[in-house]
Amino acid sequence: MTEKRRRSSLISRYALIAVTIGATAGLFAWAGGWVHGPIGQQPLTSGRLIDAFEANTGPHPGFRRNHAKGVCVSGRFESNGNGTQLSRASVFRPGVVPVVGRLSAPGFDPTQEDDTAMVRSLALSFTLSHGEQWRTAMNSVPIFAVSTPQALLEQLAASRPDAASGRVDPAKMEMFLEKHPETRAFHEWLSSHPASSTFYDASYFSINAFKFTNAAGNTRFVRWSVVPDATYRPVAASAARDPDFLAHDLSKRLERGPVRWHLMITPAGPGDPTNDATRVWPEERELHRVDAGVLVIGRAESQIDGPCRDINFDPLVLPVGMEPSDDPLLAARSSAYAVSFNRRTREEALAAQAASNRR
Structure with a gap:
C-alpha cells in the first residue's frame, strides 16, 4: 500500500471510530478555567464542554452524558493483603469489601446497539470502613x-459530525492527527485489539497513574488493571442480532x-510517565505487578433503578494511602463527572415532579 493510500485509510478509519473515542473523551472534560481562549473570551469550562456535547449529540434527559447505556453490578472485593506493600489504604488489608459498579460502553445514546461499541468500561465504588470510599472508572483500552x-x-472539534451528512470530516481529522501524532497509539491499539465478546472477558485499565503510600511512608506511582478469569474472545459478527447482547449475556x-477479575497493581519504574495517559509503560513493568485480590461480581440490575444509578464514579474519591498523580486529566475527569451528575439528577427530579403533577 502506498503511503498516500495508507494515510487515507488511517484517516477514514479514525473518522469511523471518532464517535467512539469522542464519547470516551467525554470522560475527560477539564476543570473550569484551565483552558483560556484569546483575550476577551470566557475561559473554557467543564460546563461549557458538556453544553457542546449535548448540542452535538441530542438530548437524553436523565442519562449520563457519556456511557449512557449500562448495567449496574454488585459484589465484593476479596483482598489478599498483598496490596499493603504499596499502599496503606484499608481496601488492601486482608478481608472482604462490598462493591457496587457499572458496566457500560462509551456513547451518548442509551438506546445505541452494543455492536457499535469498540470499548468496554467498568466503574467501581468500594465501601470501606470509617466512611471511606474508593471509586475508579476504567476502560478496556490501557491508554x-x-x-x-x-x-x-x-x-x-475534529470529531464533530457534519450537520448535513452526520459524518466526521476527514480533512479536520487529518489536521488533528498532524498536530497530535500521539493519538495514533490509541487508534493502533483499537485496530489490533477487537472489542471483547462480553463484559466479563475484558480487562479494564485505570489509564491514569496514581500515587500510593504504604504504612512505612514509602511512595510509588502505579497504574492498575482488573484481569478476568474468563478467556478473552473477540466479539463475533453474530452478536449484532441482539442490540443488547452485552447485558443479556451477563445476566445469563x-x-x-x-464472574471474577484479579486486581493487578503495576508500579512505575524510573522515567515512566505519570502525567501522560497516551503512553504505555514498558512491558517489563508487568513482571513486578502485584495481585491484590479478586473482584467478584454476582449480581446485575437495571441502571434505571439499580444501586449504581445515583453514584458519581469520580476517580478522585480516594482513601488514605492513595493520591492523584500529576496527570492533568484526573482533575478534569472529576469536574466533568460532577457536571453530568448534577444535570441528570436534576432532570430526573423535574421529570418526577412533572409526572406527579399530572396525576
Whole structure:
C-alpha cells in the first residue's frame, strides 16, 4: 500500500471510530478555567464542554452524558493483603469489601446497539470502613487518545459530525492527527485489539497513574488493571442480532455463578510517565505487578433503578494511602463527572415532579 493510500485509510478509519473515542473523551472534560481562549473570551469550562456535547449529540434527559447505556453490578472485593506493600489504604488489608459498579460502553445514546461499541468500561465504588470510599472508572483500552485538556478540545472539534451528512470530516481529522501524532497509539491499539465478546472477558485499565503510600511512608506511582478469569474472545459478527447482547449475556452468565477479575497493581519504574495517559509503560513493568485480590461480581440490575444509578464514579474519591498523580486529566475527569451528575439528577427530579403533577 502506498503511503498516500495508507494515510487515507488511517484517516477514514479514525473518522469511523471518532464517535467512539469522542464519547470516551467525554470522560475527560477539564476543570473550569484551565483552558483560556484569546483575550476577551470566557475561559473554557467543564460546563461549557458538556453544553457542546449535548448540542452535538441530542438530548437524553436523565442519562449520563457519556456511557449512557449500562448495567449496574454488585459484589465484593476479596483482598489478599498483598496490596499493603504499596499502599496503606484499608481496601488492601486482608478481608472482604462490598462493591457496587457499572458496566457500560462509551456513547451518548442509551438506546445505541452494543455492536457499535469498540470499548468496554467498568466503574467501581468500594465501601470501606470509617466512611471511606474508593471509586475508579476504567476502560478496556490501557491508554487514552489525548494527554491534555487542550488536545481534548481539539479532538472533539475534529470529531464533530457534519450537520448535513452526520459524518466526521476527514480533512479536520487529518489536521488533528498532524498536530497530535500521539493519538495514533490509541487508534493502533483499537485496530489490533477487537472489542471483547462480553463484559466479563475484558480487562479494564485505570489509564491514569496514581500515587500510593504504604504504612512505612514509602511512595510509588502505579497504574492498575482488573484481569478476568474468563478467556478473552473477540466479539463475533453474530452478536449484532441482539442490540443488547452485552447485558443479556451477563445476566445469563450470572445465573451460573459470579464472574471474577484479579486486581493487578503495576508500579512505575524510573522515567515512566505519570502525567501522560497516551503512553504505555514498558512491558517489563508487568513482571513486578502485584495481585491484590479478586473482584467478584454476582449480581446485575437495571441502571434505571439499580444501586449504581445515583453514584458519581469520580476517580478522585480516594482513601488514605492513595493520591492523584500529576496527570492533568484526573482533575478534569472529576469536574466533568460532577457536571453530568448534577444535570441528570436534576432532570430526573423535574421529570418526577412533572409526572406527579399530572396525576
